[in-house]
Amino acid sequence: MRSLVLIGHGSHLNSESASAVFRYAELLRERGLYDEVIEGYWKEEPALRQVLRTTASTDVTVIPMFISEGYFTETVIPRELGLGHQGPVPPEGVARVLGGRTVRYTLPFGVHPGMADVILARAREVLPDAAPEDTALIVLGHGTTRNENSHKVIYSNADRLRESGLFAEVHALFLDEDPRVGTWPDLVRSRRVVVVPFFASEGWHTLETIPEDMGLRGEVTEFPDNPHGPQTVFYARPVGTHPAVANVVLSLAEEARSAGGRDGDVDRTHDAAWQAMMALARRGGRIGEVLLTPHSGVYELRHALDEGMGGAELQTVVTPEGLRDVTRRDAAGEHRPVRTYRTLPRGWRAVLSEAELRRGVHFLYPAVVEESYAHSCHSLRHTPWPTTARRQTGIYTRVQRATHDQVERVARTVCSPCLRTRLWAGEKLPRTFLDGVPGAFPCAEACTYFVAEVRETLISKRPTTASHDG
Incomplete structure (x- = not known):
C-alpha cells in the first residue's frame, strides 16, 4: 500500500489558492497508481502538523507543490512535518521513519527537468507554429534577491530550451530582479515572441502585474513600433496549471521511491x-x-x-x-x-x-477522525502554545513575544466559533464525537490561523478581528 501527499501553501483568505493542488490530486487519483492521494497545507486543513496522521499507509511520499526551492520547501514544510531536516533537499530527497511510517520528501515539482516540456506545451498552445526562424521564447519568473534558488530554476529551463534549438532565442526574465520583464523590447529581436509565466497558479501576477509590465492587452498583442521592428507577443497560461504537471509529480514520486524501500502496509x-x-x-x-x-x-x-x-x-x-x-x-x-x-x-x-x-x-x-481516536486512546500529544510559538520562523517569529493575555484575547475571537476543544491550552475533553458527543473534537495544537492572528494582533496593537492572513 502506498500513499501520496501533495503539499500546497493554501490561504486563510482565498478559497481558490488550493484549487491547483485539488486538481492535481484528482488527476492522480484517477490514474490509480497510489492507494490514496491526500493534500496538506500550510494555511488550510489538513495542516502540515496533521497530514501524516491522515495517511492510511506506512509508505508515504510527500511532494511540495511549489515552483522552486526556497524558504517553504527547505524550512517550513520539513519543520512542520517533523522530518528533522533543514536546508537544501538533495536530489534523491529526504527519507525518515516517523511514527512507524516511511516518509519520503522530495524536491518541489517546479525544479524537475520535465518542467521544460511543460513550458514547451504552454508555448505551443498559444503559438502552434512557433519556429526557430522567427520565434523567441521568454521564460518568465518571479525572482527575488533573497533566495538565488528562485531564479536558478528559470535559468536552467531557459538553458534546456535554448539547447533544443526550437526557438530563435530564449530569454529568462523576472518580475523582481534583473533582467526585468519590462526590458524585453530591448532584448528580444524576433518577430514573434511567446511568453510563458513560470508560476504555480493563475493569480494577481499572471493576470495583472505581468500584462501591465509588458503592455499586453490579451493573449495576442501587436507592438508595431518596438526598437527591433514590429513584434507580436503571445501570452501563455502559467506552467503550474497545465495537466502535464501530474506527470512531473509522478516522476518525482517514483524517483524518490526507487532510492530504496518497499511498499508499505496498512497503518493499524x-x-x-x-x-x-x-x-x-x-x-x-x-x-x-x-x-x-x-x-x-x-x-x-x-x-x-x-x-x-x-x-x-x-x-x-x-x-x-x-x-x-x-x-x-x-x-x-x-x-x-x-x-x-x-x-x-x-x-x-x-x-x-x-x-x-x-x-x-x-x-x-x-484529521478529526484520526485525532479523536488518538485522544480516546490517550495517545494524542498536545503541544502547548509556548512550544508552538518557539517553532515559528520568518515573519511569524514575533509571536514568541505574545503574552498570555494577548494569546487568550486572540483565542476568545478565533477559537470561540470552532468545534475543537483547546487541549493545548489545558482544556479538558472527556469524550469525543466517536463516543456520542457530536461536537466534541480535540485540538492538539494552535492552528496556523491562530498563529497568524496572534502576529496580526502584535503588529496592530489591537484586539484581533479574525480577518487577516498574516
Missing part, C-alpha cells in the same frame, strides 16, 4: 480510527454539524439543521470532491480555512458509497 492505528468512524456511520449519528444516515449501502450526509427536508429542497452532491466544494465556503460565500468552525453552509445533501465516505468525511473535517 489509522485503520482502527476509521473502523470506529464506520461503526458510527452504520448506526447513524452526528459528527460536528453534520447528520450522517445509512441507507441501503449508501450514506447520506447533510447539515443537521436540514434534518427532515426533502431531497428536492437540497442540492445533491454524489462525490467526495463535490462535498468538499460546497462546504469550502460559508452561507455568505466566504472561505472556510478552518473546517471545524460552526459555519458549515446549509442546503445540500451528499450521497456517498461506503468506499467514498472516508474521503467525504476527510474533506468535511480533515
